[in-house]
Amino acid sequence: MENTDFAAISELLSAPQRILITTHTNPDGDALGSSLALSFYLKKKGHLVDIMVPDTYPEFLSWMPGCENILIYTINKEACQNAINNADITVAADYNQLSRLNEAGNMVRQSSAKKVLIDHHLNPTDEFDFKISVTLISSTSELVYNFIESRGDLHLLDKEIAECIYTGIITDTGSLSYACNYVKTYLIIAELFRLGINGEQLHRLIYDTYSENRLRLLGYSISDQLVVLPEFYTAFIILSKHALERFNHQIGDTEGIVNYALSIKNINLAALFTERDGIVKVSFRSKGNFSVNKLAMECFGGGGHRNAAGANCTTSLEDTVMKFRNLLPSFQSQLKTVY
Ligand SMILES: [Mn+2]
Numbered sequence: 348m349e350n351t352d353f354a355a356i357s358e359l360l361s362a363p364q365r366i367l368i369t370t371h372t373n374p375d376g377d378a379l380g381s382s383l384a385l386s387f388y389l390k391k392k393g394h395l396v397d398i399m400v401p402d403t404y405p406e407f408l409s410w411m412p413g414c415e416n417i418l419i420y421t422i423n424k425e426a427c428q429n430a431i432n433n434a435d436i437t438v439a440a441d442y443n444q445l446s447r448l449n450e451a452g453n454m455v456r457q458s459s460a461k462k463v464l465i466d467h468h469l470n471p472t473d474e475f476d477f478k479i480s481v482t483l484i485s486s487t488s489e490l491v492y493n494f495i496e497s498r499g500d501l502h503l504l505d506k507e508i509a510e511c512i513y514t515g516i517i518t519d520t521g522s523l524s525y526a527c528n529y530v531k532t533y534l535i536i537a538e539l540f541r542l543g544i545n546g547e548q549l550h551r552l553i554y555d556t557y558s559e560n561r562l563r564l565l566g567y568s569i570s571d572q573l574v575v576l577p578e579f580y581t582a583f584i585i586l587s588k589h590a591l592e593r594f595n596h597q598i599g600d601t602e603g604i605v606n607y608a609l610s611i612k613n614i615n616l617a618a619l620f621t622e623r624d625g626i627v628k629v630s631f632r633s634k635g636n637f638s639v640n641k642l643a644m645e646c647f648g649g650g651g652h653r654n655a656a657g658a659n660c661t662t663s664l665e666d667t668v669m670k671f672r673n674l675l676p677s678f679q680s681q682l683k684t685v686y
Pocket residue numbers: 377378441467486487519
């Protein structure tokens with residue numbers, strides 16, 4: 348269900364507020380883009396704004412304007428706790444349940460602040476007082492643009508805000524290759540260019556920043572660890588803790604690897620299994636009408652979007668992969684007739 352409490356949230360912002368914008372663990376381009384864009388805008392409207400992330404954002408996004416002021420829970424708990432306690436309003440940007448803040452989630456849940464959600468993931472929880480929840484949209488960053496537009500404030504956009512929104516749209520759509528069949532997305536991008544962004548430079552900043560290790564990890568993932576099961580229209584990649592250590596894995600290095608598995612002709616479902624400390628992170632991708640959100644939610648306790656979802660499993664790497672493989676026969680006919 349779509350939910351856009353634009354008016355109610357505007358009402359909430361009619362006087363200056365202390366606002367804490369929060370976003371999900373392993374923050375990506377849209378998490379940071381939407382949070383930073385919203386914070387720049389709200390500051391221009393006279394609010395006091397902080398941004399908190401549960402854990403470190405990847406190095407390749409550290410050029411983003413305003414990044415240096417983001418509070419990182421795992422690094423500075425005290426400052427984060429103070430920000431949570433002092434907030435009149437907390438905003439959940441680009442995620443749909445407070446548990447995605449890990450340890451900080453409980454604190455936000457228990458705080459007396461009004462809780463606002465702005466997000467494009469399916470099925471947000473009932474933990475929020477006000478919601479802007481739209482799923483048929485490229486990104487939360489686009490939703491932030493729409494929110495600013497709904498308040499008649501597009502004149503407040505500037506190049507910095509535009510760079511943040513553009514980064515969110517580009518990274519959440521695989522450089523405009525999925526979740527972007529919308530006229531509005533392109534109209535917004537045109538506006539962002541009018542505001543002076545340099546699309547070519549931003550693309551380089553976002554994508555041409557691989558370390559040698561990251562590129563070699565990608566090569567290893569594809570040449571040694573890719574399993575293709577044509578009879579199930581499925582391909583997946585398994586990365587053990589040992590392999591990640593061998594390539595001196597840094598946060599964000601496995602980002603995008605799963606998409607290579609999906610890029611094979613006639614492969615409609617792809618997965619990446621990454622073994623971390625105590626958990627196995629699974630990323631799912633699909634083509635067309637096959638919903639990995641449903642698969643992630645019903646079988647692995649995760650979620651996300653129709654064509655991109657994930658889950659964190661406490662089972663061993665072997666067991667998690669086995670569970671996935673054993674599920675495939677039940678999806679075979681669905682995967683065969685993807686449109
Ligand atoms: Mn997003």
